[in-house]
Amino acid sequence: MTTPPVDAGHDRADVAPVRADGWWQDSPVAHVVLDGDAGLVVDVNRTFTTWTGLLREDVLGTPFARLLPVGDRIVWTTHALPVLATAGRVDEVSVQVLGVGGSRHAAFLSAVRFTAPGLGAGEGQDGSPDTDPPVRDGRGNPAHVVVALFGARERRRYEQELLVSKRAAEASEAQRARAEAHLQHLVHHDPVTGLLNRTGLHAALSEALGNGPGRDDATARLAVVFLDLDGFKAVNDSVGHAGGDDLLRVLGQRLRSALRPQAVVARFAGDEFVVLEVLRTEDDAVALCRRLLAELTVPVVIAGVEVVPSASAGIALADVPSDLRAEPTGTGAAACDAECDAAADALLRRADTAMYRVKSRGRGGLAVHDPAAGDDAADRLRLLQELRAALAEGEFRLHYQPRVRLSDGTTTGVEALVRWQHPVRGLLGPAEFIEVAEASGLIRDLGAWVLDTAVAQAAAWNATGNGVQMSVNLSTRQLNDPDLVLLVTSALARYGVPASQVVLEITETALMVEPENASVTLQALSGLGMQIAVDDFGTGYASLTYLQRFPVHELKIDRSFVSAVVDSAADRAIVGACVHLARSMGLVSVAEGVETEEQRQVLVELGCSVAQGYLFSPARPPEEVSQRYGGADR
CATH class of the missing domain: 3.30.70.270 (Reverse transcriptase/Diguanylate cyclase domain)
Incomplete structure (x- = not known):
């Protein structure tokens, strides 16, 4: 596992431990302290670093969800966080925690929120002033979330200590036997x-x-x-x-x-x-x-x-x-x-x-x-080698999916989506290779090719008088690349495409990796006249406070919510809330993955602005898009 980068904008004063006492540092339970939004890690104890093998300085400032596998991130964001927000605590959620080298550590997660508005320095155990201030949220109020992780080994040790205590307290052999049997049943x-x-x-x-x-x-x-x-x-x-x-x-x-x-x-x-x-x-x-x-x-x-x-x-x-x-x-x-x-x-x-x-x-x-x-590691290495060769041999393609204005059905733009024309496996979608490209760093070269090719295609369509807005996806690594602004401006200048014609899509998760760097980069791109869209909105863990920091123009509602918008009252409410949020912030709401007429009708009722999906058209090669809407392909 690549150790998550520390949030460059997180002030070190804000990551002072909630309590540096030896009992907390060497507790039998791994503890992680989060900020008031339950998003970023502000402290961990020694038990956590020993258990996972991660270094404390590498974990501070990291979004907590990045320490969990994808499946458990969903449990954290869709189950644990809402319960924490309403009840103030979460008890005994079974998860795995990612350690050094990608190792996984099974644990039971419990979390509790502590807040103390207006609280100043307290007193230590000896009555002297306590100079260790509580963690404060972004508004200056002392607030934090403490997460306790019972790892398998620590859990067993803790249970053994309970068993020893039980045995010492029990007066008779029969009582000890019953207590042991009961505890063993609970444990197993x-x-x-x-x-x-x-x-x-x-x-x-x-x-x-x-x-x-x-x-x-x-x-x-x-x-x-x-x-x-x-x-x-x-x-x-x-x-x-x-x-x-x-x-x-x-x-x-x-x-x-x-x-x-x-x-x-x-x-x-x-x-x-x-x-x-x-x-x-x-x-x-x-x-x-x-x-x-x-x-x-x-x-x-x-x-x-x-x-x-x-x-x-x-x-x-x-x-x-x-x-x-x-x-x-x-x-x-x-x-x-x-x-x-x-x-x-x-x-x-x-x-x-x-x-x-x-x-x-x-x-x-x-x-x-x-x-x-074979094993997964060997498969990933083989795929990476094939990806490098594919980039050198020109095996990647861009397909384009129309974006439709729901009020009148007008095609307002297209989204560029990468495909891999594999010599053996045929045409592959991004789910087959993007994760490996991102993890290996190859995404920078692949992303540069996607951007250049999409801008060139926009120029070709402009030349026929059929120009449309072009949406291009940026990966997490691209967003944090210091050369990104130069790369974008060079492509625009090379093909003579106005910046206002290009929409750059960034996932909610990517924004939170290094928010300070992301903010600076997006401000520079927005200053050129480019539009910024937050992709897969609702599936990440960015707070609204963070969202306001970025120059965002569009919110793209994730297809997982749109797919159930007809049958699920909960998903319909989520989509409606996203649309309302976009409207209140002066943003364009875009629904992804629209596949049925019933979904389109619900989205219109909710006031969604733009949609894309198989109902309107799948992603197609440029020549097919040109035949359908007029224009030239590159």
């Missing part, structure tokens, strides 16, 4: 479904690999089935979180009833379940998985609403006792435990990878992990 079981939780699953899997279930049968294989519910968020949106918990309980019981008593079933996290079973062949594992998927798809009535669940499944198998369970290379039980833990992690990871391959193909199916598929 999910409170919603009653199934094993992630901790219990890992223990069961490690034990299975270490003891070798079916050791008397040379053909026995340990199968891990990783099940992820499809569209679970929609269920929560329609029947609420309590209804979602009811659905999880029903589905968990179905899985338990469909398995032999010896099998293990666990709720891994959120809407994910894992099943462990000893079988003979891969076909047996596939048959088991199909039976489980069929059980899950039986309709169930939740809060008066009939829900038809579906799931995607991944399967990984290990021979018992060979394959993953090799003979220990060290000595003693500790060496065996370490090897079994590593093997358990590997097997879960393989099943998870297979499941996500199903998700990428459209969900609602199963896949068996293919050992010949």
